[in-house]
Amino acid sequence: MACPDLVADLGLTPAEVDRGITALCLLRLLTPDASGGLVPTSPDVAAAELVGPMRLEVVELERRASTLQAQLSSLGPLYSRSRHREDVERVEGEDRVRALIADEARRCVVEIRTSHPGRTAACWLPTDLDCRVRSLYQHPVRVDIRSRAVLEAFVDAGREIRTCAQLSGRVAVFDQATAVVAGGSGTAVLLRDPSTVDYIGRGLEQRWATAVPYEAGGTAPRYGAAGEDFKRAILRFWPPGPRTSRSRDG
Known part of the structure; x- marks a missing residue:
């Protein structure tokens, strides 16, 4: 009491x-x-x-x-010998794929390049990276409100962002030494073969050279400089009309 x-x-x-x-x-x-x-x-x-x-x-x-x-690290050489450091390693499970990407990203000392197809922005990578990061997205992310917020944060963190009309797959290249290609249903493939990684890297460089830089800032979502590129992409898929056949007749 x-x-x-x-x-x-x-x-x-x-x-x-x-x-x-x-x-x-x-x-x-x-x-x-x-x-x-x-x-x-x-x-x-x-x-x-x-x-x-x-x-x-x-x-x-x-x-x-x-x-x-x-104890686990001591098993690394044994694992490598048993797998002969296979040039292609399949990883299954969302958590394991994320852990693999985070591990590869933190090993990087020079640069990471990524490609993210789709209408919304996402990123596999951890946020606490010291190396250069360049990421490709498709033009629709420029007018998606949530995607713009994600991209603004990436730019503020020092990452370089560009967009283009089409991207063929979700890919990440780490220091031009390894590459991760995403599959479906939470799977991915880790590639170590130098020629394969080089081929993927050169493809990303070609896309990057023609992509449109994403600049942070601004209030209204818009395609900006990417507008004409986006229009040309639409026209490539536009079916030909009957006017073409009539022009041949007359």
Whole structure:
């Protein structure tokens, strides 16, 4: 029960005082003495009593994590020999694909190039990258509100964005050493063959050279400089009308 004098001094209800005393006891700021009363404890002593076990637990977790990482890393050479570092490695499962891409991206020291077909903007890559990143998207992302927000964030982070009319597949090339090609249903293929990676990389470079840079800023969604390119792409798929046949007759 709360002391009546304490209730009166603090201007609180007995229940509120009891809750406060309980909280202080849990924080070790009040501790029982030999007479059964409660005495204040130094905050430093309370912190040592509470935080000490947590620090020991963190140290133990770090030790176990380091041990586990070393054990798994030691299996790397064995895995490589067993797979003979296959030029093509299939990865299945959305989480495994994302982990693969994040691992390849963090190994990069020079550049990552990506291609993202579709009407909306997305990105496989982690956000905390120190290398150069160039990404290709299709023109419709310029007028999609959510995609524009994503692209603005990419540009603010220092990534280079361009758009074009057509992209054939979702691809990422890492330091011109490996490439990841997305499949369907959460699958991907990791490619290591130098000639294959070079072929994919040159294809991305050709697209990049003719793509339209995306510039951050502006309030109204618009195609901008990409408008004419987008119109030509539509016309390529426009079916010929009867006027063509009549022109031959007359």
